[in-house]
Amino acid sequence: RKEVEQDPGPFNVPEGATVAFNCTYSNSASQSFFWYRQDCRKEPKLLMSVYSSGNEDGRFTAQLNRASQYISLLIRDSKLSDSATYLCVFSLDAGGTSYGKLTFGQGTILTVHP
Amino acid sequence: DAGITQSPRHKVTETGTPVTLRCHQTENHRYMYWYRQDPGHGLRLIHYSYGVKDTDKGEVSDGYSVSRSKTEDFLLTLESATSSQTSVYFCAISESETGNNYGYTFGSGTRLTVV
Numbered sequence: 101r102k103e104v105e106q107d108p109g110p111f112n113v114p115e116g117a118t119v120a121f122n123c124t125y126s127n128s129a130s131q132s133f134f135w136y137r138q139d140c141r142k143e144p145k146l147l148m149s150v151y152s153s154g155n156e157d158g159r160f161t162a163q164l165n166r167a168s169q170y171i172s173l174l175i176r177d178s179k180l181s182d183s184a185t186y187l188c189v190f191s192l193d194a195g196g197t198s199y200g201k202l203t204f205g206q207g208t209i210l211t212v213h214p
Numbered sequence: 215d216a217g218i219t220q221s222p223r224h225k226v227t228e229t230g231t232p233v234t235l236r237c238h239q240t241e242n243h244r245y246m247y248w249y250r251q252d253p254g255h256g257l258r259l260i261h262y263s264y265g266v267k268d269t270d271k272g273e274v275s276d277g278y279s280v281s282r283s284k285t286e287d288f289l290l291t292l293e294s295a296t297s298s299q300t301s302v303y304f305c306a307i308s309e310s311e312t313g314n315n316y317g318y319t320f321g322s323g324t325r326l327t328v329v
Contacts, residue, residue, distance in 0.1 A: 134317050143304055143320035144257070187256070189317075199264050200245045200308040201272070202318060206256035 103127060106188055106205035113212055117178045121208045123188030124170040133164055135173045136187040138207065144187055147173075178212045185209050217241060220305050220321035227328055233292040235324050237305030239285075245308040246288040247318065248272075248280065250301040257304065263288055295328045302326075 106123045113119050125133075133150035148155065150162040150171050161174040171188055185207040191200065217240035227233050237246060248260040249272075259272030261280040269280050277299060281289045292299055302325050306318035 132316075136317075143323050144318075145320070146317040149317065199262060199270070200310055201247070201259060201262060203259075204249075204257040206254070 103203050104188060104190060104205040106208050108206055108208060110209040110211055113178055113210070115178055115180060115212055115214055117212075118174065118176045119178060119210065120172060120174045121186055122170050122172045123205050125190050126169070127192065128169060129192055130190040132191040133171050134189040134202075135162055135171075136189055136204070138185045138187060147186070180212050180214065183210055183212045218305065218307055218319055218321045220324050222324060223322065224325045225327070227295050227326070229296060229328055230294050233295050233326065235290045235303055235326070237288045237290070237321055239307050242285050243307045243309055245310065246282065247306045247308075248288070248290045249304045249306065250274065251304060252301050260290065297328050300326060300328045
């Protein structure tokens with residue numbers, strides 16, 4: 101089983117739509133989770149961390165389900181500018197012994213059209 | 215934002231030649247990383263550093279070496295470039311000082327083509 105699995109998409113949605121991505125991870129010891137956004141031919145940028153209680157940042161909501169070992173990202177009221185690749189990311193934090201290494205999913209491509 | 219720059223931004227090199235990529239940061243962060251990104255594989259860790267002269271291998275380290283003689287610079291060397299090393303290379307830093315993770319800041323990447 102891969103360490104992290106994402107549906108690569110592409111997801112093609114109209115402006116204003118709600119879209120959700122899931123990402124499963126295999127290592128139950130994983131402690132930190134993130135969603136990154138990557139625009140075409142650019143570097144990945146941190147979109148948001150994912151907390152156990154779930155968290156929201158404007159139109160974006162991230163959730164973590166430890167029992168089923170997945171994280172999710174919900175985008176409401178999609179904008180054209182949301183078109184990008186979304187990467188799910190996790191890390192093992194064991195008092196610093198993981199050296200902060202992150203494991204990245206392959207990414208989910210989102211295209212928002214007018 | 216942490217200042218992190220990669221050089222060169224683009225490079226074409228011939229098979230069998232050594233190539234060095236540079237990552238420079240301006241904020242003295244302890245943890246630095248080199249990743250490569252390829253279609254179908256996503257980002258994969260090549261090497262990482264947790265201090266001056268403290269480095270270790272990632273999951274795809276064969277054919278690569280690194281050096282960190284100063285806090286601000288982390289160099290990645292392809293000892294003898296092969297076509298399979300054609301990729302986009304990203305350097306990243308963690309702003310954490312303990313290894314606990316708050317996410318990375320990435321450089322803009324180096325597009326390397328080996329012909």
